[in-house]
Amino acid sequence: MVSPKEIMEHYVIDPQDSYFVNGVPPVENVVVVAYDPLWPEIYSTLASKIKSKLGSHLLKIDHVGSTAVPGLAAKPVIDIDLTVADAADEKTYVLALEGLGYRLIVREPRFHGHRLFHYDNPRVNLHVFTRDTPETARHLLFRDWLRQSKKDCQLYADVKLDAIKGCSLDIQQYHENKSKVVHEIYHKIFKGLGYI
Template sequence: MPEQEIPRVSMTAEEIEAANLGAAPKLNSQITLREHDPQWSAAFERETVRMKERLGHLDHWIEHVGSTSVPGLPAKPIIDMLLIVPDSGDEASYVPALEALGYELAIREPEWYEHRVLRRYDIDPSADSVNLHVLSTGCPENRRMLRFRDRLRRHSGDRELYADTKRALARQSWEYMQNYADAKSEVVAGIIERAMADDD
């Protein structure tokens, strides 16, 4: 049975620090965006092959999400991936297998769908790192993330709106990367609402 939707709200500095395992990396600067690089998709495909080999014991699904998954969209050089597993709270079922590939568990949010983020650095000359988001099968956020990506791929108007928003916000200085992400939330919510309406 699908989980009840849990709204994502802007995080305070205390909440950001609490979610991070260890000190949350501070930005205290502007955001560096790059024009879309086709190598991002190639890097995603390579990482997917490596993960599937390690996660063969577990029912799972891997998707390329975030701005690097949308041709024509500027993005931070960070590959966002979504790993869907039966129970994201069951870290023992997937974290050791991913640690063997060089991933480290970086974020744990039990109150928000048992969301986890693992990171790996130096994956490709085109990308600084991978943010691997882990959520459970049936989690409503999975559908939202995928519909958002698909809407941006198909709809040039929303893609341009999001690109303009990103560029404007990137020129500001942010204490944490999460603050920049939260500042986009109203525009993101509107795009997701339109994407969901397309499905109805």
């Protein structure tokens, strides 16, 4: 079980570390678009195929990120969190996911075993984590908060549209530009839960 203390500790990536499987990050256009009501249906189709392929190796799968929040402007990329017993045990899931067309992009063993896969059409970021990680708990808390808080949902939409300016090919800068507001929203969530 994940403790509130663990959930509140944000992981900081060491810029000296390179976790990209091919040594360099993939280049892609970064855009923010209006909410597409088809996103949940797309997720459902993808999740069904993943469940079928991984079977008992899959412990949990969730639609996270902005495409999981009705009405929220987002990058047109479906974010999926996939939980396995041990993300370091790649033989239990990598070949199966590759068989579905996913490509392993990132290995971050210190970040709860995190592996990132890309799928191109539709664009998907598939995050694989070891069970009982605070990161997946955080993702669900953020998603669910934005689903019920119209004010923060609009705040987040506004900051994303502003953050994208000048970052069309720099996803890291885009994330950095919106990080202050993301942390402010997390602070409200943790306060609302009585964690702080």
